[in-house]
Structure formats: C-alpha cells, structure tokens
Amino acid sequence: MxxxxxxxxxxxxxxxxxxxxxxxxxxxxxxxxxxxxxxxxxxxxxxxxxxxxxxxxxxxxxxxxxxxxxxxxxxxxxxxxxxxxxxxxxxxxxxxxxxxxxxxxxxxxxxxxxxxxxxxxxxxxxxxxxxxxxxxxxxxxxxxxxxxxxxxxxxxxxxxxxxxxYGAAAMYDLAILGGMYSMFAGFQQGGKMVRTTGGSAAHLATLMGPFLQAMAGMFAQYAPGIDDPASYVPEQSAEFTAGALTTINTAADEAGTPSELLQVLLKTVPGI
Ligand code: FVH
Missing domain, CATH: 3.40.50.720 (NAD(P)-binding Rossmann-like Domain)
Incomplete structure (x- = not known):
C-alpha cells in the first residue's frame, strides 16, 4: 500500500x-x-x-x-x-x-x-x-x-x-501522442486553407481550439465504437462522415491547398 x-x-x-x-x-x-x-x-x-x-x-x-x-x-x-x-x-x-x-x-x-x-x-x-x-x-x-x-x-x-x-504505458503514451500529432496536422492544413481567404492561422487558432476541446469531450461517446463495434450505433452515419470529408477535400483542392491527410482520413471511414 x-x-x-x-x-x-x-x-x-x-x-x-x-x-x-x-x-x-x-x-x-x-x-x-x-x-x-x-x-x-x-x-x-x-x-x-x-x-x-x-x-x-x-x-x-x-x-x-x-x-x-x-x-x-x-x-x-x-x-x-x-x-x-x-x-x-x-x-x-x-x-x-x-x-x-x-x-x-x-x-x-x-x-x-x-x-x-x-x-x-x-x-x-x-x-x-x-x-x-x-x-x-x-x-x-x-x-x-x-x-x-x-x-x-x-x-x-x-x-x-x-x-x-509492460508495454501498456508506452502504448497509451504513443496513442495519445498520435492523437496530438493528428490534431496539429489538421491545424496546419486548416491554417493553409483559411489563409487563401485572407484569414490567418492565428485567427483560426482562437476558433479551432475551443471547438476541438468540445469535440474531445465526446471521446467517451465514441469509445464503444472501438471497444465493442458489434453493438455500437453511431450518432452520425459513415455516409455523413464520408460526405463531410469529401466536401473538405474538395474545398482544399479548390483553394490550391490539396491535402493527402484529408484523402487518408476519407479512407479511414468504416465501410467507405
Ligand atoms: N522533454 C520532454 O518534453 C519529453 C516529454 C515526454 C517524455 N520525454 C522522454 O524523456 C526522455 C528524456 O528526455 P529529455 O527531455 O530529458 O532529453 P534530453 O534533454 O535530450 O536528455 C537526454 C538524456 O539522455 C542521456 N543519454 C543519451 N544517450 C545516453 C547514453 N548512451 N548513456 C547515458 N545517457 C545517455 C543524456 O546524457 P548527456 O547527453 O547529458 O550525457 C541526457 O541525460 C526521452 O526518452 C524523451 O523521449 C521527454
């Protein structure tokens, strides 16, 4: 003890x-x-x-x-x-x-x-x-x-x-860091996109930060989709998520800031 x-x-x-x-x-x-x-x-x-x-x-x-x-x-x-x-x-x-x-x-x-x-x-x-x-x-x-x-x-x-x-602490550590790096990559891409409208990454930071904090509060709701996928009913369908990612991807292409990251994200949507 x-x-x-x-x-x-x-x-x-x-x-x-x-x-x-x-x-x-x-x-x-x-x-x-x-x-x-x-x-x-x-x-x-x-x-x-x-x-x-x-x-x-x-x-x-x-x-x-x-x-x-x-x-x-x-x-x-x-x-x-x-x-x-x-x-x-x-x-x-x-x-x-x-x-x-x-x-x-x-x-x-x-x-x-x-x-x-x-x-x-x-x-x-x-x-x-x-x-x-x-x-x-x-x-x-x-x-x-x-x-x-x-x-x-x-x-x-x-x-x-x-x-x-013995490997669990390292696995949780790297899982959390993986989430962090994905978030920073998303901010990097978003910053490039808003700059094509005359905006700035600094302004985006003030808007994206609070939004992502609120979204992180929903992890617990998403966890059963990974822990127990067979009995999980998602709040948003895979089609909805794929549609949103396709729109973001198209916007990035139109702005001249194409992103492999967004294409990879589209591939991660289950069943798409
Ligand atoms: N710094 C951070 O923010 C992160 C937070 C998350 C965890 N990491 C990990 O912590 C380990 C050490 O990181 P650090 O920040 O202390 O790193 P350094 O300031 O670069 O110091 C490295 C120390 O390692 C010694 N060292 C390197 N090779 C050897 C060796 N072959 N034999 C003995 N010691 C060695 C080095 O010694 P010296 O260069 O001063 O002689 C430093 O004491 C790391 O795993 C992070 O990933 C930190």
Missing amino acids: SNSTAVQRVSVIGLGAMGAALAKALLAGGHEVTVWNRTAARAEPLVAEGATVASTSAEAMAAGDLVILCVLDDAAVREHVEPAAEQLRGRVLVNLTTTTPEQGRSLGRWAEANGVELIDGGIMAVPSMIGGPAAFLLYSGITAAFDRFRHVLDLFGRAEWVGTD
Missing part, C-alpha cells in the same frame, strides 16, 4: 531536461536522491540542491530502493541496465524513457529474469510541467511495486495505472 510520508532512497539516471526536472521534484518532496548523468556537469545544480552524485550509473542504481531511468532511448536504457543486473536485483526500476511497447515488454522479460520489479512509464508533460497540476504520467508493469512507490511517483504529476502489460 502507498505510504504518503515515507522518505525513500531514490536514484535518477539521466539528467537531461526531463530527468533533471524529475530529480528536482524528488528533492522538493524530501526524498534522499542519488543522481548520475553521462555528462557529469549536468548533475552539479542538483548536488547544490541536496542530491548525492554517483560516479557510475551502476553505483547510482545500487544507492536507490527506487531507480528512475530517463535517458534518450531504449538503446541507452539497455546500455546501462544490462551490466548492472547485480546492483538492480531486488529493486524497483521505473523506466520513464520513451520506448515502444515491445521494447517495454522486452525490458520486462529482462527484469523478471534478473529479479528486478519493473514499472514502465510514459510522461504526459514537458519538463516545466513536472510537479504541477496538469502533468500526468502513465505506468504499467508490477502492480505491487507501483502501489508501494505511488506516493513518490505522484510527485511528478498524477500517476495513472494502465495495466500489468
């Missing part, structure tokens, strides 16, 4: 923009923090705030009951984790490095084989948001380890558990 007051020995490996923000949040939360970064100078501001610096990543891992990894990519994770199996044995490892779900599962198999409890995570925030009310992080893997350290993980932002599949 979570203990909201216990001081923990926590290690942070990787002090880039995000890792440094995580370490700061841990120090602000009163925990005993050991840090390590490949480029040693990046640890100095954290040492000034009370962190202990380790001379190797393995030494840092041995110093924490909870070990947080936040490096560039999966290759950097494996480079430091695999030679440190001995130091990690019996500890909880939280990998907040962005990886694919399959890379998360592979790390999970390695952790199980080496007596390490793995929680894989995805950060839904930029560094300046860490510790603030809008930040949330996704976690999956060993439930008992998450429950034990939830009070520490909550310091980064709201901790959201998404399941025992």
Whole structure:
C-alpha cells in the first residue's frame, strides 16, 4: 500500500531536461536522491540542491530502493541496465524513457529474469510541467511495486495505472501522442486553407481550439465504437462522415491547398 510520508532512497539516471526536472521534484518532496548523468556537469545544480552524485550509473542504481531511468532511448536504457543486473536485483526500476511497447515488454522479460520489479512509464508533460497540476504520467508493469512507490511517483504529476502489460504505458503514451500529432496536422492544413481567404492561422487558432476541446469531450461517446463495434450505433452515419470529408477535400483542392491527410482520413471511414 502507498505510504504518503515515507522518505525513500531514490536514484535518477539521466539528467537531461526531463530527468533533471524529475530529480528536482524528488528533492522538493524530501526524498534522499542519488543522481548520475553521462555528462557529469549536468548533475552539479542538483548536488547544490541536496542530491548525492554517483560516479557510475551502476553505483547510482545500487544507492536507490527506487531507480528512475530517463535517458534518450531504449538503446541507452539497455546500455546501462544490462551490466548492472547485480546492483538492480531486488529493486524497483521505473523506466520513464520513451520506448515502444515491445521494447517495454522486452525490458520486462529482462527484469523478471534478473529479479528486478519493473514499472514502465510514459510522461504526459514537458519538463516545466513536472510537479504541477496538469502533468500526468502513465505506468504499467508490477502492480505491487507501483502501489508501494505511488506516493513518490505522484510527485511528478498524477500517476495513472494502465495495466500489468509492460508495454501498456508506452502504448497509451504513443496513442495519445498520435492523437496530438493528428490534431496539429489538421491545424496546419486548416491554417493553409483559411489563409487563401485572407484569414490567418492565428485567427483560426482562437476558433479551432475551443471547438476541438468540445469535440474531445465526446471521446467517451465514441469509445464503444472501438471497444465493442458489434453493438455500437453511431450518432452520425459513415455516409455523413464520408460526405463531410469529401466536401473538405474538395474545398482544399479548390483553394490550391490539396491535402493527402484529408484523402487518408476519407479512407479511414468504416465501410467507405
Ligand atoms: N522533454 C520532454 O518534453 C519529453 C516529454 C515526454 C517524455 N520525454 C522522454 O524523456 C526522455 C528524456 O528526455 P529529455 O527531455 O530529458 O532529453 P534530453 O534533454 O535530450 O536528455 C537526454 C538524456 O539522455 C542521456 N543519454 C543519451 N544517450 C545516453 C547514453 N548512451 N548513456 C547515458 N545517457 C545517455 C543524456 O546524457 P548527456 O547527453 O547529458 O550525457 C541526457 O541525460 C526521452 O526518452 C524523451 O523521449 C521527454
């Protein structure tokens, strides 16, 4: 169970923009923090705030009951984790490095084989948001380890558990980012279109932003169409959606701002 007051020995490996923000949040939360970064100078501001610096990543891992990894990519994770199996044995490892779900599962198999409890995570925030009310992080893997350290993980932002599949946090993370990039691509295309009428992307932003926020509020209504398509009755027919996309596509062509994105969207309408 979570203990909201216990001081923990926590290690942070990787002090880039995000890792440094995580370490700061841990120090602000009163925990005993050991840090390590490949480029040693990046640890100095954290040492000034009370962190202990380790001379190797393995030494840092041995110093924490909870070990947080936040490096560039999966290759950097494996480079430091695999030679440190001995130091990690019996500890909880939280990998907040962005990886694919399959890379998360592979790390999970390695952790199980080496007596390490793995929680894989995805950060839904930029560094300046860490510790603030809008930040949330996704976690999956060993439930008992998450429950034990939830009070520490909550310091980064709201901790959201998404399941025992080691790849689940990465999958939710990438699914959300996929939605975000689709939205930005739509804004980019819309901006080009309104400029052909003398309008501006800046003006579009003030109109599209609130509308899309309202539409996002309808995700829950659309979810049964994906979770249980057989019993789902859509509010708008596929023909209606296809007609709307065809009109948008034609308008883009007429404006001289043709878009492959809109053609691809048309192909995603079920049954069309
Ligand atoms: N910054 C953000 O907004 C996003 C939010 C969502 C999650 N990401 C992921 O977090 C990981 C780290 O991102 P970051 O922003 O801290 O990235 P950088 O500031 O570029 O720092 C990279 C750190 O990784 C270290 N590093 C790179 N390769 C190695 C290696 N082979 N061995 C050890 N460390 C390595 C690097 O060290 P150095 O260059 O300072 O020596 C930095 O500490 C990332 O997965 C994002 O996708 C952040």
